[in-house]
Amino acid sequence: MTLFLAIYGKGGIGKSTTSANLSAALALKGARVLQIGCDPKHDSTFPLTGHLQNTVIDVLNEVNFHHEEIEVDDVVKVGFAGVNTLEAGGPPAGSGCGGYVVGETVKLLHEFGLYNKYDVILFDVLGDVVCGGFSVPLNYADYALIIACNDFDSIFAANRLCLAVEQKSERYKVRLAGIIANRVDHELGGGTTLLDEFAARVGTRVVAQIPYHDLIRRSRLAGKTLFELDHPDQVICTTPFEQLAEYLLNGPLAEVPQPMGDREIFEVIGGW
Amino acid sequence: MTLFLAIYGKGGIGKSTTSANLSAALALKGARVLQIGCDPKHDSTFPLTGHLQNTVIDVLNEVNFHHEEIEVDDVVKVGFAGVNTLEAGGPPAGSGCGGYVVGETVKLLHEFGLYNKYDVILFDVLGDVVCGGFSVPLNYADYALIIACNDFDSIFAANRLCLAVEQKSERYKVRLAGIIANRVDHELGGGTTLLDEFAARVGTRVVAQIPYHDLIRRSRLAGKTLFELDHPDQVICTTPFEQLAEYLLNGPLAEVPQPMGDREIFEVIGGW
Ligand SMILES: Nc1ncnc2c1ncn2[C@@H]1O[C@H](COP(=O)(O)OP(=O)(O)O)[C@@H](O)[C@H]1O
Ligand SMILES: Nc1ncnc2c1ncn2[C@@H]1O[C@H](COP(=O)(O)OP(=O)(O)O)[C@@H](O)[C@H]1O
Ligand code: SF4
Ligand SMILES: [Mg+2]
Ligand SMILES: [Mg+2]
DSSP states (O other): OOEEEEEEEOTTSSHHHHHHHHHHHHHHTTOOEEEEEESTTOOTTHHHHSSOOOBHHHHHHHTTTOGGGOOHHHHOEEOGGGOEEEEOOOOOTTTOOHHHHHHHHHHHHHHTTOTTTOSEEEEEEEOSSOOTTTTGGGGTOSEEEEEEOSSHHHHHHHHHHHHHHHHHTTTSSOEEEEEEEEEEOTTTSOTTHHHHHHHHHHTOOEEEEEEOOHHHHHHHHHTOOGGGOOOTTHHHHHHHHHHHHHHHHTOOOOBOOOOOOHHHHHHHTTOO | OOEEEEEEEOTTSSHHHHHHHHHHHHHHTTOOEEEEEESTTOOTTHHHHSSOOOBHHHHHHHTTTOGGGOOHHHHOEEOGGGOEEEEOOOOOTTTOOHHHHHHHHHHHHHHTTOTTTOSEEEEEEEOSSOOTTTTGGGGTOSEEEEEEOSSHHHHHHHHHHHHHHHHHTTTSOOEEEEEEEEEEOTTTSOTTHHHHHHHHHHTOOEEEEEEOOHHHHHHHHHTOOGGGOOOTTHHHHHHHHHHHHHHHHTOOOOBOOOOOOHHHHHHHTTOO
């Protein structure tokens, strides 16, 4: 049985950095992993391959959307620790829809017979809008994970994501496996105070804390996962991903969140 | 003739802060202004009113989408310097579409006879996705303005916005009036070096520079425009908005941008 994960969060919050290092940690534990980037930036898999790969939409455009003319290797590459990588890409600027892009990608996986080939399939999805289109990965996912940091904007986006998971859980199998706290800084950033408050209010938990660390920033720029770097602080940075991989493979939380009202969140998390 | 402006930019870049202070500057020069927030966060007009107003979708929901039961005052409020404010809101989390929300809002403006009542109508729109839905304001706009700061992520979003403006300019009147540089920091943030490079490449210009200043951050938190604050640095912060208002009222640039390719932008702006 393939485990489908959907990693969501506000743009720039660290979804791709987290996804790539989580995929690496899962693969190092022996899992066969496919990571699918669903962000117009199409740089989700860069830390795993060191390259910007062509998106599904780019490749389909080249063959005028004749699926039968595409080979698997045109869209699926192999990265660090054998993680397979695929970039769905974003809707064409000004006209497309995020939902269509994800739908086309899942169709291709079925046509290639890849849909059930992996132990874990991980969607890395932009979570700023949470419209019908960008929620499509929730139709396939077993678990959603929300990445946020200890600030209002990313928590506001996390609350809308909880709303989407709550709604989708009525008709689909998806459940919330928790909040991943990124850029955690106990000295200057308040640790996870706001995140803990938010998680408690919506009925979930912070299941991983990833430190704000320059090594993480530089690994991303270098197109490498944290597991490939030789640095005294490597273990501080890789441990949260190993623990997260362990948590997900051994039966994570499976909750239906109770999101806060829009006004309530401004009061509780203090957007002001 | 009403001047329609569409202000776009990545989430958290400072669209609402900029829109509210620009609306205020325009109103203080005598223009009748309507500001329309088109972001799920629906806090675009907060600096003008000090309140979170109900969104069009909230209000329509209450009357089961019977437009005829809504009064103007249910959705249009009055803020600082007489600026009229309206929050379109975002697509319902998990199911709606950004395009539908904006379409409903414009329909209401026509029904209330407001579409041509103002000197300036300003749309404040989330620019992370630039899909068909969130591009709808470009169908009504005379000018698009893109807010970015001197970093890769916001410039990547700006490039996709240029792509959308280029495409829309074939069938609609919209043209690009330039880039607004926000959070400009000459000491620590590199000034506008990357933005100038980007603007030159796509055939536009940086038309305003708004400093990174704690007074701007605090004004937003306080629910006030910069024009209402009594502080020695007030003039440094309000001047860019007055100059921008002057520029827009006196015939701005009207360009069709030539966006960079996705790969090119990673190389030139150095996402890595
Ligand atoms: N824990 C962290 N510590 C330091 N920098 C980080 C951390 N997580 C992410 N970053 C940096 O933040 C930027 C955005 O990360 P990215 O993973 O691309 O975000 P997203 O995929 O959500 O848009 C990158 O430059 C990355 O290096
Ligand atoms: N020039 C600036 N200097 C300092 N802080 C700023 C500046 N512009 C915006 N901010 C802060 O950035 C945050 C996001 O701004 P906001 O206008 O809400 O962004 P958006 O509407 O693009 O999501 C706010 O907390 C605001 O105070
Ligand atoms: S559903 Fe979402 S991604 Fe699709 S067009 Fe609408 S706002 Fe854009
Ligand atoms: Mg990403
Ligand atoms: Mg805003």
